[in-house]
Amino acid sequence: MKPDPSLLEQLDRTWRDPPGLWGFLTTVDHKRIAARYIVTALLLMFLAGMLALDMRWQLSVPENTRMTPQLFNESFSLHGSTMLFLVSVPLMEAMAFWLVPLMLGARNMAFPRLGAFSFWLYFGGVLTLWVAHAIDITPDLGWFEYPPLSGPAYSPGHRADIWAQMITFTEVAALAASVNVAATILKMRPPGMTLARMPVFLWAMLIASIMTMFSMPAVMLVTSMLIADRLVSTQFFSVAAGGDAVLFQHLFWFFGHPEVYIIFVPATGFVSSIVETFSRRVLYGHSVLVLAILSIGALAFGLWVHHMFAVGLPRLGNDFYTAASMAIAVPAGLQIFCWLATIGTGRTWFPTPMLWILGFVATFVIGGLSGVMTASAALDLQLTDTYFIVAHLHYVLIGGAIFPLFGAFCYWYPKATGRLMSERWGKVAFVLIVGGFNLGFFPMHLLGLEGMPRRVYTYPAHMGWDMLNQIATAGSAIAVTGGLVFAANALCSYWRGKPSGADPWGGSTLEWATASPPPAYNIPFTPRVDSLTPMWNGGAPLPALDGIAIDTREVLVSSVTDAQPLYRQKSAGPSIWPLVAALAVSAMFIASIFTPWAIPIGALPIGAALTGWFWPNRPRAKIGALEAAP
Amino acid sequence: MTGTREFAIVGTLSDLPSSASGPRHLVWWGNIGFMVIEGTGFVLAAAAYLYLMTQASAWPPKGDPLPGLLWSGIFTAGLLLSEIPNLWVLRCARAKNLAGVRWGTAAMAVIALALFVPRGFEFAHLGLPWHQDAYGSVVWLLLVLHTVHVVTDWGDTVVLGAWLFTHEVGDDQFADVEDNSNYWTFVVLCWLPVYLLIYWAPRAL
Ligand code: HEM
Ligand SMILES: [Cu+2]
Numbered sequence: 001m002k003p004d005p006s007l008l009e010q011l012d013r014t015w016r017d018p019p020g021l022w023g024f025l026t027t028v029d030h031k032r033i034a035a036r037y038i039v040t041a042l043l044l045m046f047l048a049g050m051l052a053l054d055m056r057w058q059l060s061v062p063e064n065t066r067m068t069p070q071l072f073n074e075s076f077s078l079h080g081s082t083m084l085f086l087v088s089v090p091l092m093e094a095m096a097f098w099l100v101p102l103m104l105g106a107r108n109m110a111f112p113r114l115g116a117f118s119f120w121l122y123f124g125g126v127l128t129l130w131v132a133h134a135i136d137i138t139p140d141l142g143w144f145e146y147p148p149l150s151g152p153a154y155s156p157g158h159r160a161d162i163w164a165q166m167i168t169f170t171e172v173a174a175l176a177a178s179v180n181v182a183a184t185i186l187k188m189r190p191p192g193m194t195l196a197r198m199p200v201f202l203w204a205m206l207i208a209s210i211m212t213m214f215s216m217p218a219v220m221l222v223t224s225m226l227i228a229d230r231l232v233s234t235q236f237f238s239v240a241a242g243g244d245a246v247l248f249q250h251l252f253w254f255f256g257h258p259e260v261y262i263i264f265v266p267a268t269g270f271v272s273s274i275v276e277t278f279s280r281r282v283l284y285g286h287s288v289l290v291l292a293i294l295s296i297g298a299l300a301f302g303l304w305v306h307h308m309f310a311v312g313l314p315r316l317g318n319d320f321y322t323a324a325s326m327a328i329a330v331p332a333g334l335q336i337f338c339w340l341a342t343i344g345t346g347r348t349w350f351p352t353p354m355l356w357i358l359g360f361v362a363t364f365v366i367g368g369l370s371g372v373m374t375a376s377a378a379l380d381l382q383l384t385d386t387y388f389i390v391a392h393l394h395y396v397l398i399g400g401a402i403f404p405l406f407g408a409f410c411y412w413y414p415k416a417t418g419r420l421m422s423e424r425w426g427k428v429a430f431v432l433i434v435g436g437f438n439l440g441f442f443p444m445h446l447l448g449l450e451g452m453p454r455r456v457y458t459y460p461a462h463m464g465w466d467m468l469n470q471i472a473t474a475g476s477a478i479a480v481t482g483g484l485v486f487a488a489n490a491l492c493s494y495w496r497g498k499p500s501g502a503d504p505w506g507g508s509t510l511e512w513a514t515a516s517p518p519p520a521y522n523i524p525f526t527p528r529v530d531s532l533t534p535m536w537n538g539g540a541p542l543p544a545l546d547g548i549a550i551d552t553r554e555v556l557v558s559s560v561t562d563a564q565p566l567y568r569q570k571s572a573g574p575s576i577w578p579l580v581a582a583l584a585v586s587a588m589f590i591a592s593i594f595t596p597w598a599i600p601i602g603a604l605p606i607g608a609a610l611t612g613w614f615w616p617n618r619p620r621a622k623i624g625a626l627e628a629a630p
Numbered sequence: 631m632t633g634t635r636e637f638a639i640v641g642t643l644s645d646l647p648s649s650a651s652g653p654r655h656l657v658w659w660g661n662i663g664f665m666v667i668e669g670t671g672f673v674l675a676a677a678a679y680l681y682l683m684t685q686a687s688a689w690p691p692k693g694d695p696l697p698g699l700l701w702s703g704i705f706t707a708g709l710l711l712s713e714i715p716n717l718w719v720l721r722c723a724r725a726k727n728l729a730g731v732r733w734g735t736a737a738m739a740v741i742a743l744a745l746f747v748p749r750g751f752e753f754a755h756l757g758l759p760w761h762q763d764a765y766g767s768v769v770w771l772l773l774v775l776h777t778v779h780v781v782t783d784w785g786d787t788v789v790l791g792a793w794l795f796t797h798e799v800g801d802d803q804f805a806d807v808e809d810n811s812n813y814w815t816f817v818v819l820c821w822l823p824v825y826l827l828i829y830w831a832p833r834a835l
Contacts, residue, residue, distance in 0.1 A: 178663070186659060247682065512635075546643070568647070620796060621796055
C-alpha cells in the first residue's frame with residue numbers, strides 16, 4: 001500500500017523545522033545536524049590537508065629554509081590535532097547520527113536536543129583551535145602534548161591551553177553523541193530487530209560509542225590536570241614536587257589507543273554495509289564479524305602501553321603489551337576474511353563504493369603489517385619517532401578509516417541528496433587518491449628505516465634522503481589533487497547528478513526504504529523486521545505497523561535484547577536552548593584558560609540554559625501544593 | 631530508478647502506553663550512559679591517585695599532614711543517611727505517589743544543601759593546599775570531582791522539585807524523579823571508594 005498523501009502531509013507538518021535562520025538555529029533533525037557535522041569536518045580535512053601539503057613542500061629538498069622550525073611545529077600540531085579530534089572522530093559520529101535512525105526506521109535520535117548540543121559544542125572546539133591559529137596562538141607540541149614540555153615551566157603563553165581546551169570541547173561533544181547513539185540503538189529498534197538481527201553497521205556504531213564512553217574521560221581528565229598545573233599550580237606532572245610526567249602518558253594513551261579503534265570500528269561498519277549490498281548476499285559470517293568487533297573493542301583497552309615502549313617500563317610489561325598488541329591482528333584478520341569471502345561468493349559488482357573497499361583492504365593490510373612490526377617492543381625502540389611511524393599511522397588512519405569513509409560517502413550520497421555521483425569522476429578520484437597515497441607514504445617506511453626522524457623541519461643534504469622525500473611529496477600532491485576531484489564531483493552531482501530514486505544500489509537495510517533525500521519524519525510507518533536484510537524480501541511490500549502519533553512528535557521505544565515494543569515516547573521538537581547551552585559552556589571553557597573563577601561563575605549561566613532546555617511544556621499544576629493527595 | 635518501497639500494514643502500535651518506568655524508559659538509559667562516563671572518570675582519577683602513591687617514597691610525603699577525619703566522617707555519615715529518604719522518594723516515584731515525590735524531592739534538596747556544610751569543612755581540614763605537592767593536588771582532584779557531582783545533583787533536584795510543585799505531574803515526571811534518585815545513589819556509591827582512598831589509604835601505609 002502507498003501511504004495516504006494526507007498522512008504524509010500531516011507527518012511533514014509535525015516534523016519539519018521552522019523556515020529560515022530560526023529553523024537553522026533550532027533544528028533537532030538528526031539529518032541536518034549530521035550534515036552540518038560532515039560539512040564542517042570535510043572543510044577542516046581540506047584545511048589540514050593544505051597544511052600537510054605545505055609541510056611536504058618544505059621537506060621536498062634538504063636544508064630548506066622556507067619554513068622555520070617553529071612554523072613546522074605548528075603545522076604538524078595543527079594538522080594532527082585537527083585530523084584526529086576535529087575530523088576523524090566527528091565524521092564517524094556524524095555518520096552514526098545520520099544513519100542510525102534511518103536504519104532503524106525511527107523518526108529521530110533518542111535525545112534530539114542533545115544531538116544539537118553536541119554539534120554546537122564541537123563547533124566551539126573547531127573555532128577554539130582555528131581562531132586561535134588565526135591570531136597566532138597555534139599549539140606547537142604535536143597532537144599529544146606531553147609535559148614537562150607542555151607544563152608551565154616550558155610552555156608559557158596559551159598555546160598548550162588552546163590545545164587542551166579544544167580537547168575538552170570535542171570530547172564533551174563526542175561523549176554526548178555516544179550516549180545518544182548507544183541509547184538509540186539499544187532502545188529504539190523496530191519490532192523484530194532483535195540483537196541477533198541487528199546489522200553489523202549498528203553493532204559497530206554501538207561498540208564505538210561504548211568505547212568512547214570508557215576512553216574519553218581519560219583524556220578529559222588528563223588535559224584538565226594539565227590545565228590545572230598551568231593555571232593554579234597543581235603539581236600533577238612536576239617531578240620536583242612528587243608529580244610524575246609518565247602519568248600523563250598513561251592517561252593520554254588509555255584514551256589515545258582506543259581512539260584509533262573508535263575511528264576504525266565504525267569504518268568496519270561501513271565496509272560491512274557496502275560489501276553486503278554490492279555482493280548481493282547476506283554477509284558471510286555475520287556473527288564472526290560482530291564478535292570480532294566486540295573483541296577489538298575489548299582488546300583496545302589493554303594496549304595503551306605500546307605507545308610508551310621507549311619510556312623504559314619494566315621488561316615484563318613490554319613483553320605483555322607486545323603480545324597483546326599482536327593479538328589484535330587476529331580479529332582484524334577474521335573480519336577481512338569474512339568480507340573477502342562475501343565478495344568472493346556473491347554476485348558482486350564494483351561501482352565506486354566497492355572500489356574504495358578494495359583500496360581499504362589493500363592499504364589496511366600494509367598498515368596492519370607495519371603495526372605488527374612496531375608492536376614489538378624491541379623493534380619499536382628503533383623505529384619510534386622515525387618516519388616509519390608517520391607511514392604506519394597514515395596507513396591505518398587513511399587506509400583503515402578515511403578510505404572506507406569515502407566509500408560510505410559515495411554509497412549513501414544518493415540517499416542523502418537524491419542524486420548519483422558521477423561514476424567516471426569517482427573512479428578518477430579513486431585512482432588519484434589511492435595511487436598518490438601509496439606513492440606518497442610507502443617511501444616513508446624506507447625513510448624511517450634509514451633513520452629519518454619525524455617532526456623535523458628539514459634534514460641535511462648528505463643523508464641520501466632527498467629522492468624518497470621528493471617521491472613522498474609528489475605522491476601527496478597527487479592524493480590531494482584526487483581529493484579535490486572527489487569534492488568537485490560531490491558538489492557538481494548535488495545539482496547535476498542523475499536522480500537516484502529511493503534505492504539505487506538495491507541496498508539491504510532499512511534506510512533504503514524511504515525516499516531520497518529522506519523526509520523530515522524519515523519513514524511513514526514503523527517497519528517490522530524479519531531478517532538481517534529486511535529490504536531483500538523479493539520486492540514485496542515491507543511489513544509495517546502504524547499507531548505512532550502523526551500529529552505530535554513521537555517515537556517507538558522497545559526492549560534492549562528482543563526489540564519488543566514497550567511504549568510511545570514524546571520526542572523533543574526544535575529548540576534554541578541547545579545552542580544557548582553550548583554558548584554558555586563554551587564561554588566557561590574559554591574563560592577557564594585565564595582564570596579558575598570561570599568555573600564557579602560560568603556554572604550559573606550553564607545552569608540557567610539547562611533550566612530553559614528542560615522547561616516543562618505540560619500545563620501548570622491544578623492542585624495546590626498543600627492539598628496534593630496521593 | 632526505484633520509488634519508495636510500499637508498506638503492508640500488519641498491525642498497530644496505538645495501544646501501547648505513552649510512558650514507562652525503570653529500565654523500560656528511554657531516559658533511564660541516557661542516565662546510565664552518563665553514569666558510565668562519570669564513573670570512568672572517578673576510576674581513572676582514583677588510578678592516578680594510586681599511581682602517584684606507588685611512585686612516592688612516603689605517603690603522604692614527609693611533612694604533609696594526614697587529612698582530618700572529623701568533618702569527612704560527618705559528611706560520609708550524612709551522605710549515607712541521605713540514602714534513606716532518597717530510597718523512599720524512589721519508592722514513591724515507582725508507586726506514583728504525588729505528594730510523596732513532591733515533598734520527598736524538596737527534602738532531598740534541603741539535605742543535599744545541608745551536606746555542603748561538612749563538605750566545606752572537609753576541604754578546610756585536608757591540611758594542605760592543592761599546590762603544595764602532587765599528593766595535595768590529587769587529593770584535591772578527587773574531592774573537587776566528587777563535590778562537582780554533589781552540586782550538580784543538588785541543582786537538578788532543586789529545579790525538578792520546583793517543577794513538581796508548579797506543573798502537572800505525569801508518568802514521565804515520575805520517571806524523572808526515579809532517574810534523579812538513582813543518580814543520587816550513584817553519587818553516594820562513588821564517594822565510598824574515594825573516601826577510603828583519601829582518608830584511609832595514607833593511614834594504612
Ligand atoms: C594527503 C594527506 C596527508 C598528508 C600529505 C599528510 C602529511 C603529514 C605530514 C607531512 C606530517 C608530519 C610528519 C612529521 O613531520 O612528523 C603528518 C603528521 C600527522 N598526520 Fe598527516 N597527512 C595527511 C593526511 C592525514 C590524515 C587524513 C590524518 C588522520 C586521519 C593524518 C594524521 C596525522 C597525524 C596524527 C600526524 C602526527 C602529528 C604529530 O606528529 O603530532 N594525516 N601528516
Ligand atoms: Cu596504539
